[in-house]
Amino acid sequence: MDNQKLTSLHLISLHHAEFGQFIVRFFEDFSQTSLDANTDADFKRMFDALQNQIPNYNSALDQIRASEESEKIANADKVRDTDVQALKDSIKPYRNAKAQTEKDAYTSIKILLDQYKGVEDASYEEETNKLNTLITKLQSPEYSSQVATLGIVKFVNHLSDSNTAFNDLFAHRSYQTSQKQTYDVKVLRKTLTNDYRQMANYTATLANVKTDAFYKDALAVINNGRKYFSDVLARRSGKPSPPKTENNIKK
Structure with missing residues (x-):
């Protein structure tokens, strides 16, 4: 046998x-x-x-996946927070601009950005909504000339990309019942x-x-x-x- x-x-x-x-x-x-x-x-x-x-x-396993997703979401949020700060910093060189067009553009963009002060500390959903609005305004005809004058288009685009990346990740996160119990x-x-x-x-x-x-x-x-x-x-x-x-x- x-x-x-x-x-x-x-x-x-x-x-x-x-x-x-x-x-x-x-x-x-x-x-x-x-x-x-x-x-x-x-x-x-x-x-x-x-x-x-x-x-x-x-x-x-669901619990592990949810934990991994939470870490990815947190990292994606850090990226867009960094892009928010980079956008704010991008207009600083124009605080003492001599050309009137640059002064006017700086003042206009600065007033807009001040309306979103502290947005990085908002909840995920609130920050996403506020940044969506901010980006839409910056890419609208109302602010396009100011953005072009200050040469900050790439900073606006970076923020738009990172905010979209965050939102895509957050929208597809797992809602696992396993979070109610630890395994x-x-x-x-x-x-x-x-x-x-x-x-x-x-x-x-x-x-x-x-x-x-x-x-x-x-x-x-x-x-x-x-x-x-x-x-x-x-x-x-x-x-x-x-x-x-x-x-x-x-x-």
Whole structure:
């Protein structure tokens, strides 16, 4: 009888999202077969315990994504705040301008910018709305000649671009219910990994000692996902795929 083994896979090298996909892949592959988890009560218990952990793990991943998005949003806000300051600084050289046209342009733009003093400290939504209005005015015929006279078109454009970039990012941020509850993805992953190892090792062991085809077929399902993600890791590292079988699952 052929020795049934688990396909080699270094689970710890999978990113958190990949690990979640790896677990889900097992259940998707299993559902495509005629196998019945109820064939073995112990297998069914481990099968259900593993499946029941998926929602919380996915919520933890959502929490990570939301946190990453929040950081990106904060960084985008810093960029546009810097552009606001750059726009204000761009007209300063004209405070003591000798040419009347430059004096008039400076005064006009300065009065406009003063209406938006402290805009950088407003809430995200309020700052976006105020900057939209400011930029629209600066790009309108009413102020186009003053902007051209002072040569600050590029500063207006920079602010317009960074404000648009912020708004696009903010508009597509995730509203995750996971924010109502804190999840520790490392702890959840450790438990999920241990339970997966137990089920996979159990299946591999019985595939070698039982005559029931269920265990061999279930092991084939497990190894299908393991082979796929082993290849993913191999492509990422640029190294050849590792040997296809092992006696124990690596951490």
